Structures are given as structure tokens and as C-alpha cells.
Amino acid sequence: MNSYQKSEELFLRATKVIPEGIYGTRKPGFVLPKASPYFAARGAGGHYWDVDGNEFIDFMCGYGPNVLGHAHPEVDAAVRERVSQGFSFNQPTEEMVELAELMTRLVPIADWAVFAKNGSDVTTWAIRVAREHTERSKILATKGTYHGSHAWCAAYPAGVTAEDKANIVYFNWNDLEQFERLVEKHRGDVAGVIMTPYYHPACAPSIMPAEGFWKGVREICDREGMLIILDDIRVGFRVHIQGSYAMFGIEPDLICHAKAMANGYPIAAAMGTKEVLGAAEAVFISGTYFYSPMEMVAALTTLRILEETDAIPEIARMGTRLKEGLESLGKSHGYNVTVSGPAAIPYLSFDDHPDLYHMQTFCREAIARGVFFHPHHNWYICAAHTDEDIDRALEAADAAFKVVREELGG
Ligand SMILES: Cc1ncc(COP(=O)(O)O)c(C=O)c1O
Incomplete structure (x- = not known):
């Protein structure tokens, strides 16, 4: 399990001098309080590290701007x-x-x-x-x-x-x-x-x-x-x-x-x-x-x-691999899941559970395994993502779907 101790300490400091501590789309409540980082530290390519040193494959890309990857x-x-x-x-x-x-x-x-x-x-x-x-x-x-x-x-x-x-x-x-x-x-x-x-x-x-x-x-x-x-x-x-x-x-x-x-x-x-x-x-x-x-x-x-370069077609290819992999894994765990939007900007949903609780649990488990999936927002693929990143993301997704089934059932 990741520790978010430094994130939480910084957040407490922030609440004393910044309205809400963190405002807007980055506020912890919009992602997953206590189950995802509040503060980032550095990034390289398709990965980033939070202030506690946890590493994530970055499927949000700074909410979209990182198209070639961090620190290009x-x-x-x-x-x-x-x-x-x-x-x-x-x-x-x-x-x-x-x-x-x-x-x-x-x-x-x-x-x-x-x-x-x-x-x-x-x-x-x-x-x-x-x-x-x-x-x-x-x-x-x-x-x-x-x-x-x-x-x-x-x-x-x-x-x-x-x-x-x-x-x-x-x-x-x-x-x-x-x-x-x-x-x-x-x-x-x-x-x-x-x-x-x-x-x-x-x-x-x-x-x-x-x-x-x-x-x-x-x-x-x-x-x-x-x-x-x-x-x-x-x-x-x-x-x-x-x-x-x-x-x-x-x-x-x-x-x-x-x-x-x-x-x-x-x-x-x-x-x-x-x-x-x-x-x-x-x-x-x-x-x-x-x-x-x-x-x-x-x-x-x-x-x-x-x-x-072939950055844009590569982004689409990686996104398609992720989309197809997630839909097929979802099915293998007994869920109807759909990845909507263009492959470069995927949005995962549990079709039979629009209340998002399944999605939040799924993302919590993926994040715990080093894959930053957002539970409430579309994701982004960047040109620095590799086939290995997609493989690792799908492995984490497999484990995350399993936990969702154990905790929440069908
Ligand atoms: C479709 C769309 N329009 C406008 C904006 C606003 O852009 P900004 O946050 O840079 O002001 C965003 C930001 O997410 C967006 O996704």
C-alpha cells in the first residue's frame, strides 16, 4: 500500500494558508481522499512521482497538457x-x-x-x-x-x-x-x-x-x-x-x-x-x-x-490497446464496462453502476498498484507511454477488477 503521509501533512499546512487547501479540479475530494496523492513532486515521460516517493504511470497527463510526456x-x-x-x-x-x-x-x-x-x-x-x-x-x-x-x-x-x-x-x-x-x-x-x-x-x-x-x-x-x-x-x-x-x-x-x-x-x-x-x-x-x-x-x-513524428498515431495505438484490454478484462470479471471517447482520451465506466462507486473502488485499487486512473474524469494517453506501461496498467486493472468483485459484487 502507498503511504500518503507527506501529502497529508502538506495538505494540512495548505489548509491554513490556501482556501480549501487545494482548490478546483485538483482538490482531493474530486479524486479519492486518502487513496491518491495530493501533491506531486516530479515526472519523467509517462510516469510521475508524488511527494511521498510513490511512482505512478500517469494516465491523466496533468489533465491533458502532457502530450509528449513529462520533462521532454x-x-x-x-x-x-x-x-x-x-x-x-x-x-x-x-x-x-x-x-x-x-x-x-x-x-x-x-x-x-x-x-x-x-x-x-x-x-x-x-x-x-x-x-x-x-x-x-x-x-x-x-x-x-x-x-x-x-x-x-x-x-x-x-x-x-x-x-x-x-x-x-x-x-x-x-x-x-x-x-x-x-x-x-x-x-x-x-x-x-x-x-x-x-x-x-x-x-x-x-x-x-x-x-x-x-x-x-x-x-x-x-x-x-x-x-x-x-x-x-x-x-x-x-x-x-x-x-x-x-x-x-x-x-x-x-x-x-x-x-x-x-x-x-x-x-x-x-x-x-x-x-x-x-x-x-x-x-x-x-x-x-x-x-x-x-x-x-x-x-x-x-x-x-x-x-x-508518429506521436499522434502512437497515442491512438496505445489508447486502443488500453481500451480493448480494459473492456475484455471487465468482461472476464463479469462486468459490462465501456471505454468511451477517442482512444487517446478514454473514459471507463461500469455500465450497470452509474453511481461511480464501482469506478471509485476500481481506481483506488489501480492507484494503489501504481497506475493513476481518475475515477471521475476522462484519462489521457501521451506519446511517452510504452507498451510496457499498457501491460502494467492492464495487470493492475485485472487485480483491481478482482477487488471490486470481492468488495461490491456484480
Ligand atoms: C473542453 C475544455 N474547455 C475549456 C477548459 C478550460 O481550460 P483552462 O482550465 O485552461 O482554463 C477545459 C479545461 O479542462 C476544457 O477541458
Whole structure:
């Protein structure tokens, strides 16, 4: 059994000086209190170590950014080189232009890019661009989808006013009829729709777009003069070098990228077509750190590696091995388990136990065996995962399914 003594001591210290001790998605209650680490220490490739020295195969990858693996030598060397020359200036550097050039080449549907730090920065800015372009207020969004921590999309009501959300109208994923009805209800005042390429909520299986769903959304948006904002922050370059629109056949007007674009360095991008360039120029975007070349160098290097190597197909291959292995092991232990979502971003569920208790027990046992599976969130595969990692993960999963059966039955 792992010891989490240092994690717990640090957490107690943290509660004295930090609200909640650990806030947001990293809080112990969102994972498994006492059965998973609270504080990390270091990482290498597809593995990381917590402050107590426990080692894990990392199937969360920092909640998505680590696409090439921890401490990637090329990415980190490029960043160190940049840092040695300074990286906080009164003007942007050449890397900003290079990155916009690279990204508009890789993502051919887009003609321009702007850079920020977090996903939330660019989803919030993108909906403002849609409003500016259309001179309308309302944004349609799918219920239960995470677009960040800003007030308009906050998942929890504390500190959020009714006005903050007044112009966000929710519909159910894949429900084109409801989408159409809402567009009709608010006709003339809907600027656009923000959606992820497929549905990836927390605590529930991922759902792919139904046949014709995205095409239907595009047709309605064209007819009504609305824009499509694709939130590709989680999926993006992990599944396709052009981003997910190429994989799913989506035709967005604006695209938000972050996570997998810079292997963990904090950078996000909003991209768009030339039709919405005027609005993009009108809507103010800035942040003291938005122009930092340090993260741009990380993005340039990461995207170049993703383009020039077989990293993306390898991620899909590893993910497919894990998915098939888990589904078959589940069956051999008498459970219907499904791994949903693309292979690179798997979500495991016990089909007959949506209450998550089986899932929590399964993940507790996997974590105890050195495999970091999250019980409430999709997982991530990175290019540093090896066949041996997948073998070890499946071995741990076999033992974990056995304990679930012993403790909880069918
Ligand atoms: C789909 C999606 N959109 C937006 C965000 C917000 O990104 P950030 O946490 O960098 O603000 C996330 C973060 O998990 C996300 O998964």
C-alpha cells in the first residue's frame, strides 16, 4: 500500500494558508481522499512521482497538457534556451509570428491565431468575438460541458450572478431538435454556439456526435447567421495534427486550443476564419503574460514534434490497446464496462453502476498498484507511454477488477 503521509501533512499546512487547501479540479475530494496523492513532486515521460516517493504511470497527463510526456528533453531544452535570453519584454517576439504561421498551416480552416494562457481565457474571448461579429447576445452551449472557470460557464453557482449567465442558453448534446427550437425561440439574438467536438462531461461516459449532428448544427448556423465556436481545448492536437475538426468533419468559425499544444507550458490559442477577423480585431484581448515567448517556444517545438513524428498515431495505438484490454478484462470479471471517447482520451465506466462507486473502488485499487486512473474524469494517453506501461496498467486493472468483485459484487 502507498503511504500518503507527506501529502497529508502538506495538505494540512495548505489548509491554513490556501482556501480549501487545494482548490478546483485538483482538490482531493474530486479524486479519492486518502487513496491518491495530493501533491506531486516530479515526472519523467509517462510516469510521475508524488511527494511521498510513490511512482505512478500517469494516465491523466496533468489533465491533458502532457502530450509528449513529462520533462521532454527537446521541448524543455528549447524553453531553457529562450529563458536564457529573457522572456518578459515590452514587445512580443518573433516566436509569436512563427507560432501563428505554424498553427494556421496546421489548422487550414483557420486564418489567424491569438495567444493567451488558459483555456478559459480563449473560450471567454471567443464568445465575445462571436457577439461582436453578429451584434447579438446569446450563446448556445451544451448542458454539462466544461468550458472553463469564468463566470459565464462556471460549473458551480458561488459568486456567479444571474446576469453572468443570462445570455447562455443550454441544450442537450446531440439534440438537434432542441437546438433548432432554442434558435427559433431566441431568433435574431443568438450569436453562436460553443461546443466540444464530442461530449466529454465529468462523471459520465463520453458521447460521440450522432450521424449528421455537426452538419445539422452548421446548416442551422448558416441559415441563422450564427457562428460555431469549437472548444478543442481537451481534444485538439492529441487526436489530429489539424485539431479535432479534421477528425470529426466540423466546420467551425472559431477554434479554442490549449492543453496538448505546448506539452504543459501555459499557453492557449484562439483561431478563426478571415470572415471573423474584423470582430477579432475589435474585441480587446491582452494579458501581461500573453506575449511570453517561453510558452510559444514550447508550443512551436511540441507541434513540430507532433507533426514530424508518429506521436499522434502512437497515442491512438496505445489508447486502443488500453481500451480493448480494459473492456475484455471487465468482461472476464463479469462486468459490462465501456471505454468511451477517442482512444487517446478514454473514459471507463461500469455500465450497470452509474453511481461511480464501482469506478471509485476500481481506481483506488489501480492507484494503489501504481497506475493513476481518475475515477471521475476522462484519462489521457501521451506519446511517452510504452507498451510496457499498457501491460502494467492492464495487470493492475485485472487485480483491481478482482477487488471490486470481492468488495461490491456484480
Ligand atoms: C473542453 C475544455 N474547455 C475549456 C477548459 C478550460 O481550460 P483552462 O482550465 O485552461 O482554463 C477545459 C479545461 O479542462 C476544457 O477541458
